[in-house]
Amino acid sequence: MIDSELTIRKLEIFLAFMEKKTIARVAEALGISGVSVHRALHSLEDVLRCPLFVQEGRNLRPLPAAQTLGHYAEEALMVIRRAVEATREAAGYGSGRMKLGCLYSLTTEMVPQLIMGLKRRRPEMEIDLTMDSNRNLLDRLADGRLDAVLVSVSREMDEMAALEVLPLFEDTLCLAIPLSLADRVSDPADLAGLRHEKFVALNDGFATAQGFADAFAEAGYEPEVVTRLNDIFSLMNLVQAGVGCSLVPSRIGKVFGNTVKLVELAEKYRKRQTVALVFPRNRERDPDMLALVAEARMRVRQAAN
Numbered sequence: 245m246i247d248s249e250l251t252i253r254k255l256e257i258f259l260a261f262m263e264k265k266t267i268a269r270v271a272e273a274l275g276i277s278g279v280s281v282h283r284a285l286h287s288l289e290d291v292l293r294c295p296l297f298v299q300e301g302r303n304l305r306p307l308p309a310a311q312t313l314g315h316y317a318e319e320a321l322m323v324i325r326r327a328v329e330a331t332r333e334a335a336g337y338g339s340g341r342m343k344l345g346c347l348y349s350l351t352t353e354m355v356p357q358l359i360m361g362l363k364r365r366r367p368e369m370e371i372d373l374t375m376d377s378n379r380n381l382l383d384r385l386a387d388g389r390l391d392a393v394l395v396s397v398s399r400e401m402d403e404m405a406a407l408e409v410l411p412l413f414e415d416t417l418c419l420a421i422p423l424s425l426a427d428r429v430s431d432p433a434d435l436a437g438l439r440h441e442k443f444v445a446l447n448d449g450f451a452t453a454q455g456f457a458d459a460f461a462e463a464g465y466e467p468e469v470v471t472r473l474n475d476i477f478s479l480m481n482l483v484q485a486g487v488g489c490s491l492v493p494s495r496i497g498k499v500f501g502n503t504v505k506l507v508e509l510a511e512k513y514r515k516r517q518t519v520a521l522v523f524p525r526n527r528e529r530d531p532d533m534l535a536l537v538a539e540a541r542m543r544v545r546q547a548a549n
Contacts, residue, residue: 247291249287249290249291250288250291250292252321252324253284254284254287254288254291255288255317255320255321256274256321257270257274257276257280257281257284257285258284258285258288258296258310258313258314258317259314259317259318259321260273260274261281261285261304262306262310262314265303266303267281267282267303267304285297285304288313292309292313294309295307295309296309296310296313297310340366340368340369340370340532341369341370341371341372341532342362342369342370342371342372342391342392342532342536343372343374343389343390343391343392344359344371344372344373344374344390344391344392344393344394344536345373345374345375345376345381345384345385345390345392345393345394345395346373346374346375346381346393346394346395347375347376347377347378347381347394347395347396347450347451347476347519348375348475348476348477349452349476349492349493349495349496350394350495350519351375352495352496352498352499353495353498354394354412354413354495354519354543355373355394357543358394358536358539358540358543359371359373361539361542361543362535362536362539365535365538365539366532366535369532369535374390375475377446377447377449377450377474378395378396378449378450378451379448379449379450380449381393381395382395382522385407385522385523385524391523391527391532391533392521392522392523392527392533392536393521393522393523394412394519394520394521394522395451395519395520395522396451396452396517396518396519396520397409397411397518397519397520397522398518404522406524406525406526407522407523407524407525408522408523408524408525408528409520409521409522410520410521410522410537410540410541410544411518411519411520411544412519412520412521412540412543412544413518413519413544413547414516414517414518414519415493415494415495415516415517415519416493416494416508416509416514416515416516416517417452417455417456417459417491417492417493417494417509417514417515417516417517418491418492418493418494418497418506418507418508418509419433419435419438419489419490419491419506419507419508419509420480420483420489420490420491420492420496420497420500420504420505420506421483421489421504421505421507422483422484422485422486422489422504422505423503423504423505424486425441425489425505426505429507431507431508432507432508432509432510432511433507433508433509433510433513434510434513435459435460435462435463435509435510435513436463436464436465438467438489439463439465439467441467441468441488441489442467442468442469442470442487442488442489443467443468443469443470443488443489443490444469444470444471444472444473444479444482444483444487444488444489444490445469445472445473445479445490445491446472446473446474446475446476446479447472447473447474450476451517452476452491452492452493452517453472455491455515455517456490456491458515459491459509459513459514459515462512462513463513469488470487470488471487471488476492476496477499479492480492480496480499480500480504483500483504484500484503484504491509491515492506493517494506521536521537521540523536523537
């Protein structure tokens, strides 16, 4: 087994000395002290258990053993650099390609702004966008099929342990009703008074579906759900057509403001969502991820102002 004291850094200092010939030049080139250079060279002799240099005045003269080590050390470092590059490429590190996932409702404003800002920062970047439910997006992130996701998060989510979470904004669920019901629903809306209305809802796995279930649990009954869907735009089209009411995040109202009325819920039924950028902690130094995080933070600051 190779001694743990034989480090890449020591080999780099050694190769720099073989090229520069003096400790002072190596120290200047690497930005370290002469003492550190001297210590690294003699540490290599201790690790290898053989002399590499002979003292000649104030300088060190390489012995044949040092020439041999220099040949193989150069090859070894070259192989290590290639291994690092290949590994990063396989992991998508700094590849210029971002696999981004998001909730359907975020494509109305947040995601387009984020993508345009990211393209300004890194024009060469290719962005693959996947839209899905909260649960499916987090599953795809966990198994590496996505690099980062924009989802609704809560403190109770166990899968967040190995992830970085950057909160972007908070939203609140509202009652979405067809315009034909606008005069019959109080503002704020009391769900207890809507027991006889029909509803449409998102399938399980969507953050809004969980909020829907929690709100009606507070109201003390299970609503009559006519159908469940896999995207919020289809759901809003059904509300618009009068098929049923629903609970949706307020951000979606900007798209359907003229055809569907959103009514704030009474305080006891009010459910909030925290939308966040989520990505693996081990990708936080990836240049592509750094650009995405920087753009997301800028959006948060702009919204605050």
